[in-house]
Amino acid sequence: MYVAVLSLCILLCESLSGLILPQTTPDGSTDLTSLLSHVTLLEQTVTGLQTTTVQLQSDLQANKAQAAAEISSLKNEMASLKAELRVSSDNLSILQNQSLDNMQLVMALASKSRKASFQVSLQLIRSPANIPLKFSHVDYNAGSAYNTTTGKFTAPVSGTYMFWTHLEMWNSTSYTYVYIKKSGGVNIVTGYLKPHTSSNYADASAVTVTHLDRGEYAWVEMSSFHFVYGDTSSYFGGAILLVDG
The missing domain is CATH 1.20.5 (Single alpha-helices involved in coiled-coils or other helix-helix interfaces)
Incomplete structure (x- = not known):
């Protein structure tokens, strides 16, 4: 311009x-x-x-x-x-x-979910065969994963768990097996009870380490009817060892 x-x-x-x-x-x-x-x-x-x-x-x-x-x-x-x-x-x-x-x-939530351990015991009962034993007395139940109504422990997270049980029988005259089972009826471990010839008492124990996915169950069963002695002599317990990465 x-x-x-x-x-x-x-x-x-x-x-x-x-x-x-x-x-x-x-x-x-x-x-x-x-x-x-x-x-x-x-x-x-x-x-x-x-x-x-x-x-x-x-x-x-x-x-x-x-x-x-x-x-x-x-x-x-x-x-x-x-x-x-x-x-x-x-x-x-x-x-x-x-x-x-x-x-x-x-x-x-993660902190709470990792608190998965329990210890429960029985009163004197006549145990049923091939169904979960219901341990009614709760000694410890961190995370509330054990249910006294069903007798089952529910895994809050996927991971490696350790379970143990000990049952003392009264007036036992026959052989029997004690199982710790998980979802699907899978036997994780088996304990064996052999009656004593000189005593009315016999006991069986089982300990195992296994993997459970979140929501899977674990419980204790017996293969036949027996009177199970109560108090702290018969118990079931478990704890999480390692959470899946």
Whole structure:
């Protein structure tokens, strides 16, 4: 734009320089025809300059308006981005707090789930055959994984567990087996009871280490009917040794 104005001014100066020179005839008088021609040329040049100036002013105003609109648009976009950034920052803060709360909850649950150990005992009963013995007296039940109603231990997490049992029989006259079983009726370990010829008492024990998936059961069964002596002489216990990674 400025180059065009400068060029126009140069051309105008050149035209005017020709107009301001004296126009004379050979006899020294003024050449009116030539003077009028130059005046006409000057008028045309001025008219062209005015037209160009108006156009330049119009272009300048249009450029100013466009620049102002673009600046306004950029300001609006910046304000919108700032608002979005604030919202994103707030959301991130909320998510971080939620993640912290969730992590604390998971850690608390994990801590509780790892407390899986118990020791329970029997009162004097006539034990049924091939169904879970229900040890009604709870000596210890961390994590509440043993159920006195069903006689079963439920694994709170997948891992390696150790189980043990000892049963003392009264008035026993026949051989019998003592099983520690898990879900599916799988025998984990078997204890064997052989009656004493000189005593009415006999006992059987079993100890095992096995893997249980979360939700699987473990319990004690006998292969035949017997009177099981109660108190602390007959018991069932277990504990988690290692939680699956």
